Amino acid sequence: MAQLQDTPSTAATEDSVPLKTWSLEDSLVFFNGRICPMREATVSVAAPALNYGTGCFEGIRAYWNPDAGQLYALKLREHYERFTQSCRMLKIDLPHSVDELCDVTLEILRRNEYREDVYIRPLAFKGGASIKLRLRGVPDEFAIFTFPFGNYVDISAGLSVQVSSWRRISDNAIPARSKVTGAYINSALAVDDALEAGFDEAIFLTADGHVSEGSSCNVFLVRDGKLITPPVTADILEGITRLAVMQVARDTLGLEVVERDVDRTELYVAHEIFFCGTGVQVSPVTKVDGRAVGTGRPGDLTTRLQQAYFEAARGSDPRYADWLTPVY
Numbered sequence: 001m002a003q004l005q006d007t008p009s010t011a012a013t014e015d016s017v018p019l020k021t022w023s024l025e026d027s028l029v030f031f032n033g034r035i036c037p038m039r040e041a042t043v044s045v046a047a048p049a050l051n052y053g054t055g056c057f058e059g060i061r062a063y064w065n066p067d068a069g070q071l072y073a074l075k076l077r078e079h080y081e082r083f084t085q086s087c088r089m090l091k092i093d094l095p096h097s098v099d100e101l102c103d104v105t106l107e108i109l110r111r112n113e114y115r116e117d118v119y120i121r122p123l124a125f126k127g128g129a130s131i132k133l134r135l136r137g138v139p140d141e142f143a144i145f146t147f148p149f150g151n152y153v154d155i156s157a158g159l160s161v162q163v164s165s166w167r168r169i170s171d172n173a174i175p176a177r178s179k180v181t182g183a184y185i186n187s188a189l190a191v192d193d194a195l196e197a198g199f200d201e202a203i204f205l206t207a208d209g210h211v212s213e214g215s216s217c218n219v220f221l222v223r224d225g226k227l228i229t230p231p232v233t234a235d236i237l238e239g240i241t242r243l244a245v246m247q248v249a250r251d252t253l254g255l256e257v258v259e260r261d262v263d264r265t266e267l268y269v270a271h272e273i274f275f276c277g278t279g280v281q282v283s284p285v286t287k288v289d290g291r292a293v294g295t296g297r298p299g300d301l302t303t304r305l306q307q308a309y310f311e312a313a314r315g316s317d318p319r320y321a322d323w324l325t326p327v328y
Contacts, residue, residue, distance in 0.1 A: 056178055064116050209264065
């Protein structure tokens with residue numbers, strides 16, 4: 001495990017208030033090789049990452065199982081393996097191995113004493129203070145912060161979405177299969193337009209007009225009893241939750257999963273649609289561009305898949321025990 005340096009914090013005293021009532025600034029984070037309160041993890045306003053978006057991140061969830069009294073980090077190793085790939089894309093020299101990253105994350109979760117669902121955010125970026133627009137020769141910085149996190153969107157009622165006028169970034173412009181911080185202006189523009197128009201979310205099309213993904217999530221359709229999703233060549237993020245959902249769909253529901261190009265109008269005739277990702281988890285879509293999806297209510301297959309996914313993520317289905325890393 002990486003050598004950790006401690007910074008004393010009043011938040012760690014016996015008389016302190018439980019973490020879930022603290023502000024984010026009081027939570028313990030890992031920043032440039034040491035554990036410290038969030039308020040001490042500061043970055044220069046002249047950091048290239050802030051000015052040019054030269055950073056990458058991961059989104060990881062840990063689920064609390066009250067019956068087992070255990071917090072389970074979901075697909076922890078897989079997320080850090082993808083994280084190291086993103087760092088490689090941006091020529092960021094990550095000073096820790098995947099095993100060390102997992103160990104540090106578990107240590108932070110333990111010290112924060114969570115007894116609820118948690119979000120984990122590793123972040124690597126070009127730091128220091130410089131206005132030079134480059135990747136090499138710039139100091140690399142790294143942090144992991146965490147916070148209590150429930151449902152990002154309403155995962156039960158169904159989302160109303162629009163097909164965005166903004167196209168999904170091409171992998172030949174910005175690496176779509178990496179979680180590059182600067183790339184998310186693409187998502188911010190799309191989802192902000194959707195919210196301003198009264199929708200909950202947006203769906204991107206690729207430059208050639210095929211369905212790509214949501215603003216920060218993968219998309220699935222159900223047609224004729226088959227589960228259909230755009231391929232990795234459709235400028236999508238190669239989602240870890242996407243692969244998990246595909247596995248559960250085959251194992252638990254016996255569904256055939258097809259990866260292929262999806263036309264825009266297929267969204268209008270699909271029997272069911274849902275998003276998946278670390279943030280949205282498994283979230284049904286019930287309306288696209290004002291058109292009802294199927295019956296206009298969350299579909300049966302989506303609901304069953306959602307339930308099966310959460311049973312796996314919370315440690316209630318032993319078939320997926322290898323997905324989980326216990327914290328305590």
